[in-house]
Amino acid sequence: MVVNTKLHAHETRENRLGSITGYSGTLKDLHHKACCGTLQDKERCFSQASTCNAACAFSILSFIVDAAMIQHSPSGCAVTAMQVSNSKDQLAAKIGLNHSKSCYVCTDMDETDTIYGATENLKEVILETYRRYRPNAIFVGASCVSGVIGEDLESVRSEVSGIIPIPVALVYCEGFKTKIWASGFDAAFHAILTSIVKPPEKKSNIINIINFYGSARKEITEIFHEFGYEPLFLISNTTIEQLSRISESAATISTCGTLGSYLGNGLSDLYGVPYVVSLQPHGIEGFDCWLSELGKVLGKEEEIKTYLAREKEKYLPKIEEVKRKLKGLKAVVGMGPGFNFNTSRALQELGIEIVYSAAWHFDRQYDDGKIPSAFDHLAHNSPNDFPLNVCDLQNHEMIHILKSAKPDIFFSRHTGSTVWAMKLGIPALCLYDEYDIFGYKGLLNFAYSILDKVTNRSFTENLSRRVKLPYNDWWFSQNNNHFLKSGEDNGS
Ligand code: SF4
The missing domain is CATH 3.40.50.1980 (Nitrogenase molybdenum iron protein domain)
Structure with a gap:
């Protein structure tokens, strides 16, 4: 247990979870170092604002x-x-x-x-x-x-x-x-756990969903009603009264491991509300895992299996159809680690090759002491061991990565980094809504959006023709690893 609500403040991710912001290597190397305990953070010799x-x-x-x-x-x-x-x-x-x-x-x-x-x-x-x-x-x-x-x-x-x-x-x-902005989520949840949440008086049929804005509210409510449960989307648009009673809920689940770890594990440690550990609900495998693990906690495995089979019949043939048109595409992903590793898996489900990935930080573990499931799953199942960089949204590094990896498309979750790819003439898709790849239907819509992006390139091409980048050729000829302090290694 690393969530300690007896302390007046949360411990930062660096201290609590061994999280880092500087790494350059590959997916499998990072996994190896994180698992065997040798991963070290690397300092930058130059850093842009974060x-x-x-x-x-x-x-x-x-x-x-x-x-x-x-x-x-x-x-x-x-x-x-x-x-x-x-x-x-x-x-x-x-x-x-x-x-x-x-x-x-x-x-x-x-x-x-x-x-x-x-x-x-x-x-x-x-x-x-x-x-x-x-x-x-x-x-x-x-x-x-x-x-x-x-x-x-x-x-x-x-x-x-x-x-x-x-x-x-x-x-x-x-x-x-x-240095990790996601520590701010933990600061907020520490305040909620220590000052707002009350001990449970009774149990309810509510499932806490830790997410950002709850845009899939209607869809998830319909799914949960099929199994006799009510979702409570945390924490946007909740009241203090609702938050004070989240200790009474039947379970907690999250759409982002980075966001959910502190509150989910804190509620589990303090009040015994089970926190569902699973892949996030992006794409086919993520959706299967997310609902199935929830089903295990609620004792609803059979009902969820039937629901998933019914939905698969509806969407999988259509996904297969559009997948054929995406074959051979190469992508770079640049996002926070929670979304990055889940989005990468969904892209691989569509047959798209990840040629480079950048995560804005990396958590060696979550607050349950386990390595993040989405990262672990990707490291074990990715068809290629792609280069991976941990950088706290350092755009000068991203530009370098994009220029050298030459992807067909760039996926981000922050508009600020999306536009840099477009200035280079690379089509970019900003997955600003956390539910953009939610389940089978989300994966299908996502596949169509990718197809739109790579076939309608005129805006990106016009923009790149008219923009003068602040970087010169010397900059692009540098080795990206040298942006981290020389002579330091990320461990062995
Ligand atoms: S915005 Fe954050 S980093 Fe900047 S001065 Fe305020 S608290 Fe410090």
């Missing part, structure tokens, strides 16, 4: 319908507010929810605060936020500045807890603590 874990923490917390976010930081750290405010309102409106009790504010720390401290101001902001919005919980986030000057957030919480009748949860997401 993302802060506070953005991850607050981008998921701020989708809670009736909670207020307060970032105790300079205003620049709260840039996430801009990114989430529109989408969360749109998402909530789509399913008829009212966000009026939620807000995202910042204490706007300045130079004076860094000398004298700003806990009095924080206290006032918490009380004023409660007065104006009447949220059902307040999440207070730390930042580099509040962390460096040692702001005593616990004392502020104790003081305000005697004044306002709602939980105040502390989110320790100081940017300097970790």
Whole structure:
């Protein structure tokens, strides 16, 4: 058990899971080193800007319908507010929810605060936020500045807890603590586990689904109803009341191993809610495994087998048809590790060859102490041992990889990296929606999208003709491995 809710803050992924951001080698070499315990992180001699874990923490917390976010930081750290405010309102409106009790504010720390401290101001902001919005919980986030000057957030919480009748949860997401932005998910879930979730009073027929935005809400609800269960999509568009009772659920399952590990294993350790360990539901094998493992936990194996057979009959012949048109395509995948290894498997199911893969970090294990299933499965089943690089969205490395691997198509999950491939004239598909390859139907739609991309190339080609890249030929003639510090090895 590595989820420790007795600590005031979560431990970072580097310390807890042995996660790394610097590696260059191959799929099977990485697997070997991760399994035999010799994997070492590699430092970069040059690094472009990356993302802060506070953005991850607050981008998921701020989708809670009736909670207020307060970032105790300079205003620049709260840039996430801009990114989430529109989408969360749109998402909530789509399913008829009212966000009026939620807000995202910042204490706007300045130079004076860094000398004298700003806990009095924080206290006032918490009380004023409660007065104006009447949220059902307040999440207070730390930042580099509040962390460096040692702001005593616990004392502020104790003081305000005697004044306002709602939980105040502390989110320790100081940017300097970790190079892995996914640690921010753990910071958010640690706050939920320690300040919001209550011990169970009874058992329910709810399945917790840890995901981002729940776009397949309708489809999954229909599937789960067939087996007598109700999905609860965590944590976007949930209420504090719903979150306080997730300890009563029948099981927890996730659409992303990176995202789900802390909360899923934490609920299992603390309250005995089984966390389903499986491949994620991308493509044929992922969907089979995801539902079958859930079926084992619920005692519904036979019903799920029948459901899967029925769906396969509907979609597999159509997938086979389009697969023939994708034969021979070569792809590069650049995503966070959770989605990367599941997407790669789905691409191989379509007969597409992975010629290079880049993961934004790599978790040697999840919080159950086991190697991530999707990575393990890929290492054992991939038809080729493709080159693999771990880089925290270093676009200068991605450009180099794309230029040398010359794929027919690039798959990403971040628009910022997608556009670089297109500037090189390589068609790119951004899988922004986590349910883009969900199950058999998702795989079929995904196959059609790939076909569209590789056959309608004019936009990409026009763009690449008109763009001047900031990289010269010397840059592209370098060995990509040399971007990591020379003389260091990733282990043996
Ligand atoms: S917490 Fe630190 S790393 Fe994160 S946005 Fe603020 S200053 Fe930047």
